[in-house]
Amino acid sequence: DAGVIQSPRHEVTEMGQEVTLRCKPISGHNSLFWYRQTMMRGLELLIYFNNNVPIDDSGMPEDRFSAKMPNASFSTLKIQPSEPRDSAVYFCASSLPVEGPETFFGQGTRLTVV
Amino acid sequence: AQTVTQSQPEMSVQEAETVTLSCTYDTSESDYYLFWYKQPPSRQMILVIRQEAYKQQNATENRFSVNFQKAAKSFSLKISDSQLGDAAMYFCAYLNRDDKIIFGKGTRLHILP
Numbered sequence: 488d489a490g491v492i493q494s495p496r497h498e499v500t501e502m503g504q505e506v507t508l509r510c511k512p513i514s515g516h517n518s519l520f521w522y523r524q525t526m527m528r529g530l531e532l533l534i535y536f537n538n539n540v541p542i543d544d545s546g547m548p549e550d551r552f553s554a555k556m557p558n559a560s561f562s563t564l565k566i567q568p569s570e571p572r573d574s575a576v577y578f579c580a581s582s583l584p585v586e587g588p589e590t591f592f593g594q595g596t597r598l599t600v601v
Numbered sequence: 602a603q604t605v606t607q608s609q610p611e612m613s614v615q616e617a618e619t620v621t622l623s624c625t626y627d628t629s630e631s632d633y634y635l636f637w638y639k640q641p642p643s644r645q646m647i648l649v650i651r652q653e654a655y656k657q658q659n660a661t662e663n664r665f666s667v668n669f670q671k672a673a674k675s676f677s678l679k680i681s682d683s684q685l686g687d688a689a690m691y692f693c694a695y696l697n698r699d700d701k702i703i704f705g706k707g708t709r710l711h712i713l714p
Contacts, residue, residue: 520644524702530638530646576702587610589706
């Protein structure tokens with residue numbers, strides 16, 4: 488398996504534009520997580536899906552952020568409109584708890600909003 | 602490419618005892634950071650301890666300390682006087698100066714009363 492795949496790897500956008508980050512979890516994994524990493528706040532959980540259903544979205548900073556998981560092999564994190572303070576590295580991770588505790592992280596998307 | 606390896610998917614320790622979680626990494630860089638994160642059932646990530654590669658002194662935070670062996674590329678976490686609240690997933694992570702961060706797959710720590 489190629490692991491958790493995120494795209495794009497880098498995104499630079501202007502303030503006010505819509506940004507969509509994509510994630511393909513490892514095939515068969517039923518838990519998916521979106522995290523945001525900044526040096527100031529470390530790694531923050533934004534949202535957690537289980538079997539495509541959002542279980543906990545309390546970490547989503549505000550209404551400008553939305554996440555979907557239309558099927559087991561794809562998830563998106565959308566920011567509309569984007570702001571400079573959204574600049575961070577966004578990670579997607581997946582796991583299959585019944586098989587073991589390991590969580591597999593994607594390589595992240597570095598978002599820069601100018 | 603950098604990699605982070607946590608070779609112990611699960612570990613158990615008796616309450617009040619000491620446990621060490623292992624982490625090795627591979628990099629050709631000389632300047633970087635290493636972290637241990639704790640993930641409780643809420644799935645939130647809590648920074649436990651941080652080590653800067655240029656500092657030879659091992660970082661310590663209360664009951665948590667690391668054994669940083671730069672030449673061996675090893676970064677183990679020692680938890681002393683284990684408490685029930687320490688039960689969680691623990692992730693080792695590597696961060697370079699370009700803000701590229703890589704995580705290990707995690708170690709689940711069980712605390713036995």
